[in-house]
Amino acid sequence: MFQLLFLVIFSEMAVIMVLSFKTPLRKLTLMVLDRVKRGRGPLMVKTVAATIAVVMISSVYSMMMIQKRWIDDGSANPTEQILMVKHLLEATLMGGVLFLALMIDRLHHYIRELRIRRKSMEAIKKQGPEDGKSGGSDKVKALEGEVTTLQAKLKQLESDLETKTKEMDAADANAVALRKQSEGFLLEYDRLLEENQNLRNQLESLEQSPSRSGNKKNT
Numbered sequence: 001m002f003q004l005l006f007l008v009i010f011s012e013m014a015v016i017m018v019l020s021f022k023t024p025l026r027k028l029t030l031m032v033l034d035r036v037k038r039g040r041g042p043l044m045v046k047t048v049a050a051t052i053a054v055v056m057i058s059s060v061y062s063m064m065m066i067q068k069r070w071i072d073d074g075s076a077n078p079t080e081q082i083l084m085v086k087h088l089l090e091a092t093l094m095g096g097v098l099f100l101a102l103m104i105d106r107l108h109h110y111i112r113e114l115r116i117r118r119k120s121m122e123a124i125k126k127q128g129p130e131d132g133k134s135g136g137s138d139k140v141k142a143l144e145g146e147v148t149t150l151q152a153k154l155k156q157l158e159s160d161l162e163t164k165t166k167e168m169d170a171a172d173a174n175a176v177a178l179r180k181q182s183e184g185f186l187l188e189y190d191r192l193l194e195e196n197q198n199l200r201n202q203l204e205s206l207e208q209s210p211s212r213s214g215n216k217k218n219t
Contacts, residue, residue: 059090
């Protein structure tokens with residue numbers, strides 16, 4: 001039993017190593033895996049994997065029962081210890097077999113996907129120049145039309161920008177003229193205030209002079 005499990009594990013490790021490096025054995029291994037996945041191959045692989053999983057679960061259950069007896073009895077006899085080691089080794093080996101089988105399946109799947117992608121990319125690259133020759137003139141004409149449209153839009157934008165610039169210059173000139181006019185109004189207002197004050201002073205002086213002369217006559 002253990003020898004068979006060890007043999008399967010080492011075989012799976014060898015398959016993984018072969019698939020990991022590009023060698024002539026890799027193509028042969030891929031062909032074998034492709035044939036295994038055709039027809040009844042997947043069903044047989046699933047059946048074997050399910051059997052191994054059931055046996056592994058049985059070993060885990062046996063280990064749990066032995067551990068429970070150890071807890072209940074408070075001690076472990078040599079026979080149970082040997083059985084415990086045996087079930088532990090079986091469960092570990094069968095888990096390794098299932099894990100490596102899953103790794104082989106995924107690695108094979110990804111290699112196939114990569115090969116398909118490469119073939120499709122090569123086909124697209126081969127079709128690219130032919131399609132480019134046939135549709136090159138149409139693309140050039142379309143690009144020329146787009147360039148003409150963009151040039152017309154650029155000219156329209158330049159004219160709009162020039163118009164807006166002129167309007168801004170005119171608005172700045174009007175603002176400067178209004179500022180100068182307001183400054184002139186302020187100066188004129190200050191002058192009128194000063195003249196008004198002078199006139200008031202003159203009137204006050206005129207009003208005070210007759211009153212002074214009347215007082216002198218009375219005396």
